[in-house]
Every structure is written in structure tokens, then in C-alpha cells.
Amino acid sequence: xxVAYGDYIVKIPAGSRYYVDSFERTLVGxxxxxxxxxxxxxxxxx
Numbered sequence: 001x002x003v004a005y006g007d008y009i010v011k012i013p014a015g016s017r018y019y020v021d022s023f024e025r026t027l028v029g030x031x032x033x034x035x036x037x038x039x040x041x042x043x044x045x046x
Contacts, residue, residue, distance in 0.1 A: 001014075001018075001026075003026045003028055003034075005028045005032050008032065010028050010032040010034060012026070012034055016034075016035060017035045018034045018035060019034070019035075019036060019037060019046055027045065027046070029045050
């Protein structure tokens with residue numbers, strides 16, 4: 001799956017875990033992290 005992140009595309013491999021918000025939008029954190037999406041200091045945003 002490919003997800004837009006700023007001017008980039010984050011590629012999430014098949015079978016990988018990822019998180020979505022209440023609108024079913026994929027959550028992507030700092031520098032394209034997705035399992036879990038992380039903030040600037042590395043803490044989980046979930």
C-alpha cells in the first residue's frame with residue numbers, strides 16, 4: 001500500500017501492521033513511521 005506523506009510516498013509492505021484514525025485514514029508519523037507512527041522524539045503517537 002502507498003500512502004502520501006508530505007511530498008513523498010510511504011510504502012507499507014503487504015501484511016505489515018499500520019494504524020488508522022476514526023475516518024479510516026492511515027496514520028503516518030515523523031519520517032514516514034507507521035508501526036507505530038512516532039513523533040519527533042520517537043514516542044508512539046498511538
